[in-house]
Amino acid sequence: MNRIFQIARREFVTTAMTKAFIIGALVFPAVIALAIPLIIMLSKQAEAPKVVGTVAIIDPSGLGLERIRASLTPEAISARRPQAASQMQEQAIQQAQSGAQMTPEQATEMMDQARTMSAKIPEFTVEGVADGADLEEQKRAVWDEGPQGQPDSQRRLALIVLDPDAIRRGEGADRFGTFEIFHRPKMDDRIVDEIRDGVREAIQTARYAAYGQDAAWLDALTTVDRPRVIEVTAEGERDSTSAFGMLLPFAFMVLLMMSVMIGSQYLLTTTIEEKSSRVVEVLLSAVSPMQLMTGKVLGQMMVGLVMLAVYGGLGVAALVAFALTNLIEPMSLVYLLAFFILEYVMLASLTAAVGAAVNELREAQSLQGPIIMLVMIPYILWLPLSMGPNALWAQILSFIPPISPFVMMIRVTSTDPPPLWQPLLAIGVNAVGCYVCLWLAAKVFRVGLLMYGKPPNLATLVKWVKMA
Amino acid sequence: MSDAIVLRQVRKTFGEKVAVEGLDLRIPTGSLTGFIGPNGAGKTTTIRMIMAILFPDSGDLEVLGKRSAVQSKDRIGYLPEERGVYKKMKVGAFLEHMARLKGCHGPDVRRRVQRWLAKVELEGVEKKKCEELSKGMQQKVQFISSVIHEPDLVILDEPFSGLDPVNMRLLRDLILEQHTSGRTVIFSTHVMHTAEALCDQIVMISRGKKVLDAPLAEIQRRHEARTIEFEPVQAGGDLGPIERVAGVGAVRRTERGGVAEVREGASVPEVLGRVASAMPMWRVAIQRPSLEDLFIDIVKRQGEEDVEGLRAAMQDAGQLVGAGAQGGES
Numbered sequence: 001m002n003r004i005f006q007i008a009r010r011e012f013v014t015t016a017m018t019k020a021f022i023i024g025a026l027v028f029p030a031v032i033a034l035a036i037p038l039i040i041m042l043s044k045q046a047e048a049p050k051v052v053g054t055v056a057i058i059d060p061s062g063l064g065l066e067r068i069r070a071s072l073t074p075e076a077i078s079a080r081r082p083q084a085a086s087q088m089q090e091q092a093i094q095q096a097q098s099g100a101q102m103t104p105e106q107a108t109e110m111m112d113q114a115r116t117m118s119a120k121i122p123e124f125t126v127e128g129v130a131d132g133a134d135l136e137e138q139k140r141a142v143w144d145e146g147p148q149g150q151p152d153s154q155r156r157l158a159l160i161v162l163d164p165d166a167i168r169r170g171e172g173a174d175r176f177g178t179f180e181i182f183h184r185p186k187m188d189d190r191i192v193d194e195i196r197d198g199v200r201e202a203i204q205t206a207r208y209a210a211y212g213q214d215a216a217w218l219d220a221l222t223t224v225d226r227p228r229v230i231e232v233t234a235e236g237e238r239d240s241t242s243a244f245g246m247l248l249p250f251a252f253m254v255l256l257m258m259s260v261m262i263g264s265q266y267l268l269t270t271t272i273e274e275k276s277s278r279v280v281e282v283l284l285s286a287v288s289p290m291q292l293m294t295g296k297v298l299g300q301m302m303v304g305l306v307m308l309a310v311y312g313g314l315g316v317a318a319l320v321a322f323a324l325t326n327l328i329e330p331m332s333l334v335y336l337l338a339f340f341i342l343e344y345v346m347l348a349s350l351t352a353a354v355g356a357a358v359n360e361l362r363e364a365q366s367l368q369g370p371i372i373m374l375v376m377i378p379y380i381l382w383l384p385l386s387m388g389p390n391a392l393w394a395q396i397l398s399f400i401p402p403i404s405p406f407v408m409m410i411r412v413t414s415t416d417p418p419p420l421w422q423p424l425l426a427i428g429v430n431a432v433g434c435y436v437c438l439w440l441a442a443k444v445f446r447v448g449l450l451m452y453g454k455p456p457n458l459a460t461l462v463k464w465v466k467m468a
Numbered sequence: 469m470s471d472a473i474v475l476r477q478v479r480k481t482f483g484e485k486v487a488v489e490g491l492d493l494r495i496p497t498g499s500l501t502g503f504i505g506p507n508g509a510g511k512t513t514t515i516r517m518i519m520a521i522l523f524p525d526s527g528d529l530e531v532l533g534k535r536s537a538v539q540s541k542d543r544i545g546y547l548p549e550e551r552g553v554y555k556k557m558k559v560g561a562f563l564e565h566m567a568r569l570k571g572c573h574g575p576d577v578r579r580r581v582q583r584w585l586a587k588v589e590l591e592g593v594e595k596k597k598c599e600e601l602s603k604g605m606q607q608k609v610q611f612i613s614s615v616i617h618e619p620d621l622v623i624l625d626e627p628f629s630g631l632d633p634v635n636m637r638l639l640r641d642l643i644l645e646q647h648t649s650g651r652t653v654i655f656s657t658h659v660m661h662t663a664e665a666l667c668d669q670i671v672m673i674s675r676g677k678k679v680l681d682a683p684l685a686e687i688q689r690r691h692e693a694r695t696i697e698f699e700p701v702q703a704g705g706d707l708g709p710i711e712r713v714a715g716v717g718a719v720r721r722t723e724r725g726g727v728a729e730v731r732e733g734a735s736v737p738e739v740l741g742r743v744a745s746a747m748p749m750w751r752v753a754i755q756r757p758s759l760e761d762l763f764i765d766i767v768k769r770q771g772e773e774d775v776e777g778l779r780a781a782m783q784d785a786g787q788l789v790g791a792g793a794q795g796g797e798s
Contacts, residue, residue: 006568014557278552282613284521285546286569288538450521450550 003287004295011299015266016306025262026310033314051122051191053157056138060131060164063210067202068160069126077194078121080201122191125153135161142184158183158195167206176207248327249386249410252336253378255312256409260344261375263304264351267296268364271355280449289446293356297348304344312336332413335423339405342430346402347371349434349441353461356448363455378406389414398426401433440465470533472497472621472652473518478527480513487513489676491527495654495669500647502663503656504759505673511656512549514673515625519546532621542571545619549626549656551610553598559585559609560594563616570617584612588638604635611639615646622646624655628662640666660759670759672766679766684759691762695755696740699725701748709746715739727755 015021055072059065070076129138141156163177164170170177179199183192208215274280283292312333319327354367378385378397385394389411395418398407408426411418447464448456456464473495480488488510495501505511516522518529520537532540554562563581572580585591588608593601601609607630615622627643628636643666647653657663663670670687672680680687698710707726711719715734720727730739736754744752 002571003569006565010565014554274554277555278550279554280552281521281548281550282546282552282566282610283569285519285544285548285614286541286566288520450516 004291004298007283007287007292007295008299008302011267011270011296012302015270015300016303021303025307029310029314033317050120051157051188052152053155054125054127054153055157055195056127056129056141056159058129058131058133058135058138058159058161059166060162061167062131063167064162064199064202064206065126065128067206068199071198071202071205072124072126072195074121074123076201077198080197122194123153124157124195129159139182142182156184157187157191160195160199162203166203168210179203249389249413250382251315252332252409252413253382253406255308255315256336256340256343256406257375257379258311259304259308259340260347262307263300263344264348266303267300267348268351268355268368269361270300271296271352272358272361272364275356275449276359284449289449290442293349293352293442293445296352297345300348301341301344304340308336308340329413335409335412338427339409339430342427342434343402343405345434346430346437347375349437353441353444353448356445357451357461357464358448358455359452367456367458367461374402375406377403378410381407382410385410386414389416390418395422398422399429401430402437404430404433470497471495471530472499472532473654474530475514475518476528478514478517478524478529480510480517480522480524487676488517488524491673491676491678493671493678493681495652495671497652498647498650499652499669500643500667501652501654501669501671502667503654503671503673504658504660504663505656506658509673510676511673512625513676515546515548515623515654515656518623519544540621542617543620545570545614545617545622547610547614547622547624547627549629551607553606553609555597555599557598558594559590559596559598559601562598563609563613566613567616570619572617580616581612584616588612588642603630604632607631608635608639611642615642620651622651622653624653626657627655628657628659636662664759674766680762687759687762688756691757692736693754693756694730694736695757696728696730696736696743697722697725697751697753697755698728698743698749699751701750705747710743713739713742713746716743725751 016025057065057068059068138159142159146155159182160179161182162179165173165177166179167176169175181192181195181199183195205215207213208218274283280292287295316328350371351368354364354371357367358364381397384391385397385407388394394407394411398404398411398418404426408418408423412423443465444461471494473493475491475493478488478491478493479486491510491514493514503511503515513522517524518531518537520531528535531537532543534540537544554565557565560578560581563584564577567577567580582594585594588611590605590608593605598606598609607627611624611627614624622643624643627639631639640662643653643655655663655666664684667684669683670680671678682690696716703724707719707721710716710726710728713728715731716739717729717731719729728739728743730736740752740754743749
């Protein structure tokens with residue numbers, strides 16, 4: 001037993017105590033974790049340049065100008081901003097709830113809004129232009145820089161042209177008219193948005209007034225505040241966060257997959273290294289192949305656990321930061337650990353066998369292919385799995401090692417977890433799977449370690465199992 | 469005398485190829501045995517079976533009184549032919565790792581590593597990575613890793629390959645030291661004169677079969693030297709007086725003088741005396757057949773595929789094996 005631990009210790013030390021590992025596996029995520037709040041902080045400080053200039057309005061009806069002037073004052077603009085922020089928040093939540101990915105356009109829009117919020121409030125001077133003025137000439141004033149030394153406040157930023165029926169509908173028409181914005185070249189689109197929102201608001205209130213409606217009353221009528229959604233549990237009530245209900249199983253599966261794959265990949269590398277550097281027979285003079293394999297598997301399991309702890313810890317820390325800890329059942333973490341160990345032992349023992357069978361990393365790929373494909377199945381299926389975690393096919397898959405731990409992990413963390421006996425049975429089934437994998441791997445490992453030359457194919461491996 | 473290793477009718481095949489066939493072997497405790505034979509003879513396979521790294525198809529073996537080396541691994545030191553080091557590991561850490569794997573514990577391990585490094589003239593390399601050492605230095609480190617736990621049985625597979633003469637001598641002294649401190653030492657080699665200079669027991673193996681197994685003294689006695697080497701004062705002169713000496717058979721001229729065969733039945737010391745007085749001589753000596761001659765002779769005869777030749781070789785080998793068995797038991 002001491003020897004197994006000695007091998008495991010060396011395996012862990014030579015893998016995890018290297019600069020490459022510490023930088024790659026620990027420092028990198030830590031930097032990202034630190035960078036995210038930093039980026040958020042910096043982007044809050046990154047203010048758009050303050051804009052000063054005039055906005056010309058052509059309003060044929062003459063009903064909108066004063067309202068537009070009022071809605072483009074710095075006070076009105078800053079009053080609109082928190083509204084935009086809460087709108088954005090609502091949009092984000094809706095999107096997360098629908099489970100759909102954001103389209104690039106949506107993402108850009110959200111980012112734009114975020115930037116608008118951080119921009120300095122522009123100072124617009126609104127000037128009315130008489131209806132009937134030459135439109136082309138007015139447009140020219142937008143792009144024409146004007147005489148040298150003209151102060152910024154006199155620079156024309158945009159020209160707004162309201163339709164004659166923008167505020168009062170034409171006789172017999174169903175719809176109202178709208179407006180056009182002509183703005184100068186290379187103007188920040190956030191400024192354009194500010195102008196658009198202001199004009200839109202002004203037209204709205206002008207319409208209410210034109211038709212004798214009480215703006216406050218209409219606003220009250222059409223607004224339904226966002227409801228509070230509460231989850232009722234035996235322990236009491238808590239805010240519902242169903243948006244993450246789908247993401248959580250995925251996060252757990254990815255965490256499981258990543259730590260398992262990293263551990264077994266290191267195992268493959270060190271096994272091949274021991275074989276190709278011919279140190280393996282020296283080791284075999286002191287320990288049996290089974291002890292060697294067990295020690296190596298254990299050592300790299302520790303490496304995998306470190307990864308699991310680091311990334312899992314980051315995830316939990318993030319949940320704590322956003323006060324979402326109620327999302328995770330403590331039992332999920334227990335399952336995560338149990339399924340990690342089971343999946344890792346199965347995968348790692350097979351990987352160790354592959355490592356022992358080949359002479360260099362390149363040759364390992366063809367033998368490792370089927371193993372990796374097996375692991376990828378639940379990755380491909382996670383969406384249907386988390387939508388229907390108790391479908392018959394999902395239930396069947398959750399009892400087939402070595403896919404079972406991934407599928408069961410998705411199921412137990414889903415919104416509709418299976419009855420307790422199912423994960424327990426899966427643990428039992430996987431324990432048997434571990435035994436079979438270890439048994440097979442030990443045979444291949446023992447024969448393979450001292451075989452040099454042509455890399456074996458699957459048929460040769462089967463022969464070795466029979467031979468050993 | 470008890471035996472450190474006993475093999476009975478051991479057979480090992482790899483697919484079609486028979487690597488070892490019907491091998492009987494006894495290695496007396498405390499002996500220094502040379503395991504010799506050409507490349508591919510089955511030496512490494514036999515050693516791996518002794519070490520329980522490979523398992524025989526049939527037959528059984530005993531190592532240090534146990535059914536398998538697995539049960540007595542801490543008492544065995546093994547230097548495989550395919551040997552390497554962890555390239556990226558520091559020498560000290562590597563040796564400590566190996567010592568711990570072989571059952572050494574406690575703070576003593578580090579001191580032991582330092583003592584051994586000093587002994588093989590490798591002070592100060594402890595903190596170096598193994599890959600920074602020369603091949604010869606690596607080999608010394610490997611040797612240390614095989615004996616650091618002070619085993620009762622030391623098995624060295626081709627320990628001398630790749631060493632320069634200085635290091636070869638150093639290693640030879642280390643092996644002799646292991647032997648004189650009472651340990652059983654087995655080493656395989658195809659460098660015959662090393663075996664001859666070092667061993668007290670020789671096992672010769674060819675094509676998976678044992679062809680010779682006897683104490684070196686016994687082999688030398690059985691293959692009694694019947695050739696006399698001489699260097700006359702007057703080099704290149706007439707060798708007639710030698711040819712006429714009673715008991716001398718064929719005489720052959722060599723670069724410095726000549727060699728004379730002693731006839732069957734004649735006493736070698738008497739003939740030697742007569743040769744010495746036949747003409748003025750710088751030197752007269754009995755020429756021993758080297759192990760290499762013997763080895764090449766046996767292997768050559770084995771190589772003959774015709775039944776008669778092979779039988780003759782086997783009969784000869786059989787006699788020698790018989791002699792070896794006697795020698796082993798005496």
